[in-house]
Amino acid sequence: xxxxxxxxxxxxxxxxxxxxxxxxxxxxxxxxxxxxxxxxxxxxxxxxxxxxxxxxxxxxxxxxxxxxxxxxxxxxxxxxxxxxxxxxxxxxxxxxxxxxxxxxxxxxxxxxxxxxxxxxxxxxxxxxxxxxxxxxxxxxxxxxxxxxxxxxxxxxxxxxxxxxxxxxxxxxxxxxxxxxxxxxxxxxxxxxxxxxxxxxxxxxxxxxxxxxxxxxxxxxxxxxxxxxxxxxxxxxxxxxxxxxxxxxxxxxxxxxxxxxxxx
Amino acid sequence: xxxxxxxxxxxxxxxxxxxxxxxxxxxxxxxxxxxxxxxxxxxxxxxxxxxxxxxxxxxxxxxxxxxxxxxxxxxxxxxxxxxxxxxxxxxxxxxxxxxxxxxxxxxxxxxxxxxxxxxxxxxxxxxxxxxxxxxxxxxxxxxxxxxxxxxxxxxxxxxxxxxxxxxxxxxxxxxxxxxxxxxxxxx
Numbered sequence: 001x002x003x004x005x006x007x008x009x010x011x012x013x014x015x016x017x018x019x020x021x022x023x024x025x026x027x028x029x030x031x032x033x034x035x036x037x038x039x040x041x042x043x044x045x046x047x048x049x050x051x052x053x054x055x056x057x058x059x060x061x062x063x064x065x066x067x068x069x070x071x072x073x074x075x076x077x078x079x080x081x082x083x084x085x086x087x088x089x090x091x092x093x094x095x096x097x098x099x100x101x102x103x104x105x106x107x108x109x110x111x112x113x114x115x116x117x118x119x120x121x122x123x124x125x126x127x128x129x130x131x132x133x134x135x136x137x138x139x140x141x142x143x144x145x146x147x148x149x150x151x152x153x154x155x156x157x158x159x160x161x162x163x164x165x166x167x168x169x170x171x172x173x174x175x176x177x178x179x180x181x182x183x184x185x186x187x188x189x190x191x192x193x194x195x196x197x198x199x200x201x202x203x204x205x206x207x208x209x210x211x212x213x214x215x216x217x218x219x220x221x222x223x224x225x226x227x228x229x230x231x232x233x234x235x236x237x238x239x240x241x242x243x244x245x246x247x248x249x250x251x252x253x254x255x256x257x258x259x260x261x262x263x
Numbered sequence: 264x265x266x267x268x269x270x271x272x273x274x275x276x277x278x279x280x281x282x283x284x285x286x287x288x289x290x291x292x293x294x295x296x297x298x299x300x301x302x303x304x305x306x307x308x309x310x311x312x313x314x315x316x317x318x319x320x321x322x323x324x325x326x327x328x329x330x331x332x333x334x335x336x337x338x339x340x341x342x343x344x345x346x347x348x349x350x351x352x353x354x355x356x357x358x359x360x361x362x363x364x365x366x367x368x369x370x371x372x373x374x375x376x377x378x379x380x381x382x383x384x385x386x387x388x389x390x391x392x393x394x395x396x397x398x399x400x401x402x403x404x405x406x407x408x409x410x411x412x413x414x415x416x417x418x419x420x421x422x423x424x425x426x427x428x429x430x431x432x433x434x435x436x437x438x439x440x441x442x443x444x445x446x447x448x449x450x
Contacts, residue, residue, distance in 0.1 A: 010291070015298040026300045033298075034305035041309035045316060052324035057332050063325075070325045090318035097317075098310055126292075128299045129306055194293070 009201040013125055016117040036121040040101040073247065080251035084258045095133065096247040099124055103193060103239035125193035127186065134185035137250045145257035152261035185249055192242045196235045203228035420445045
């Protein structure tokens with residue numbers, strides 16, 4: 001069985017330091033996670049650098065792709081937040097593209113035989129990453145909400161047009177709902193990436209185990225293989241969908257910040 | 264049987280996997296807080312850097328290109344409609360000129376026809392007058408010749424009458440009597 005050692009589905013999430021670095025007493029080692037953040041971000045920068053090198057009236061292939069992305073997110077922000085959302089567009093765009101690339105690059109298969117530190121790593125499968133992004137969104141919502149509406153921002157917790165006794169019920173619900181936003185935002189993305197990759201590795205593990213068992217079971221191994229292929233296709237959809245959901249929820253929360261006083 | 268085998272194999276694999284997980288770490292790698300500062304640092308670096316480049320460079324470039332294209336298309340459409348308007352103006356002018364030219368041509372044709380008609384009428388009148396003159400002259404000549412002829416006939420008749428009377432009665436009648444007798448017969 002030595003040749004068929006099945007990797008634990010958890011091993012893919014391990015953070016492995018590559019270069020030890022520290023900032024004062026804080027550990028900022030270059031890890032496999034950091035490497036994949038750099039690869040993803042570097043790829044995005046390279047793509048947009050190439051796409052905008054010659055901004056032409058008649059766009060080339062790269063520029064067309066960049067423009068499709070631009071219009072997609074631009075429409076998303078305009079439809080959800082309205083014209084005032086324009087100032088948040090760079091943030092939402094960066095968020096969408098960064099998460100999309102992190103999710104998609106996590107789907108690249110690792111080359112067999114490489115040391116673990118060189119395996120593909122999905123940076124968005126870590127709670128701290130998604131939580132940090134969610135906190136940035138919520139911080140923008142709160143800071144801009146108070147800056148724009150002053151104390152009128154609190155109207156967000158008291159939807160108008162209700163009988164007064166309803167507010168005893170509504171306000172706590174709205175407060176809890178508001179406070180749970182960053183958590184739900186963070187956990188939705190993290191859990192989707194985490195669960196998807198676990199299922200993928202479980203199916204792959206079944207294939208290896210069944211082939212290792214030999215005989216008739218090796219033939220049955222085709223079933224989890226088909227399953228793994230299907231889940232891979234599904235994961236590509238999830239990778240896009242979760243980036244989109246994160247971006248659109250950010251827009252919806254920003255809309256609250258912009259229009260809190262209108263409630 | 265085969266289903267049972269599959270399930271048992273799956274269970275074995277899952278068990279092995281779970282065991283592997285238990286071996287590799289005490290819990291979720293995600294909840295190993297020691298790795299959080301490093302992840303946060305690199306996230307801030309990459310995401311922040313990307314935001315800086317997007318907001319400062321890439322997005323304005325893409326937006327500018329889209330905007331410029333929109334302006335250009337709008338300009339081109341404006342220009343096209345301007346050209347269309349000019350073309351329509353030219354067509355109207357052409358039609359007007361054509362109508363004027365037609366009217367002028369008709370007027371010229373009518374004038375020419377009238378002129379030619381009057382010329383023809385003049386020539387005809389002239390010819391008629393000439394013919395009438397000639398006819399008159401011819402008639403006059405005929406009358407003259409008739410009168411001359413009748414005078415000659417009368418003279419001959421008178422001479423003959425005188426000769427006949429002279430022969431018959433041997434007496435020369437007076438000119439008056441002969442003239443009267445010839446006139447009575449000629450009447």
